[in-house]
Amino acid sequence: MTSDFDIAKITEAFAAAAIDSSRWNSVMEMVSVETGSLGALMFPNRGALPYVPACESILPTFDFYVRNGWIDRDERLRGVSLMIERGAVTDLDFVSPDEIRKSGYYQDFLARCGLHGFAGVRVGKGDNVWALSIQRSAAQDLFSPSELRSLARLAQNLDSIAATASALAFTRGEGALAAFDVTQKAALLLNRRGDVVRVNQAAEQLFGEDVFISHKRLFSRSQTASAELNAAIKSLLWAEDASSAPSIIFPRQDRLPLLVYAIRCPGLCESALSSFHALVVIVDPEQRSLPTARTLQAGFDLTQAEARLAVALGSGSDLHTEALKLGVSPETMRKHLKSIFAKTGVRRQSELVATLAALLSEQNPI
Incomplete structure (x- = not known):
């Protein structure tokens, strides 16, 4: 086993994935190969788990880890603070050999899955820390001190x-958020824990006794409505295939109620290392809506033609119909x-239709 890894190659792959989120799983595959390991995956230090980059070889073990409750009994969590401090750790940095021999986590889970040693590598700082978990099998060597030093340099x-x-x-x-401001719609960004991390101007204008933020969470004057929103956000963040949740009514005193929607937009939120993962949109029925195409142009930097096509597709049309309607070739539509x-x-x-459905449907007031 080599005492060092190609840190530059791994760093370059991470940099590419930071821009193109579709590459994260392939990065995990490359890390596994470059470090001579069984597999690799990346965990958030805090928050929900659906967005976990992982290589194919480790997915069955990860499924067993979650499905059988080992996620709640993970003894390697003891090493998180040390990993954050040092940059990279392995099991023997925070548990003794005797503890490993007696541990159900190591013997009933890891050994049963054919795993032996691992290295945990810090990715990020502050509130948005991930752990790059590199797993080795029982047939492979434990990570050596020189390898850990190399991985600590990678963490930097x-x-x-x-x-x-x-x-x-x-x-x-x-x-x-700026796009929703254009349409006079209130919107809030949420992180993977469901905390409010950003609010647009339209949302700020709605805050008061009827709707407010407390302890980084959005609340209604109605405890029932607040509980419904919290449950919807939790379900949205943990459901891998969900793109939106049913609307929730926030009552207001002597005024029409607000309609609240929790939305997960893959194009904005499903990148590993992102500081947010969902949107909450608040619709005030007393306000006039502007065209949704303007929202898409501002929010996604679409051209006017692209925005019109996205609106049409989100409303149930197709490329052929739109090409005939506009008198252009199907190839032009495909390029758009x-x-x-x-x-x-x-x-x-x-995926596009699912992402935009909550924003573009004629039946949806967003």
């Missing part, structure tokens, strides 16, 4: 990558669609 490189990824995602979130995919961060038309 990844700090700036994580900051860049977070900044890029946050910039896109700011654009989305490809550009929309790139700007919104989705890869298929079904």
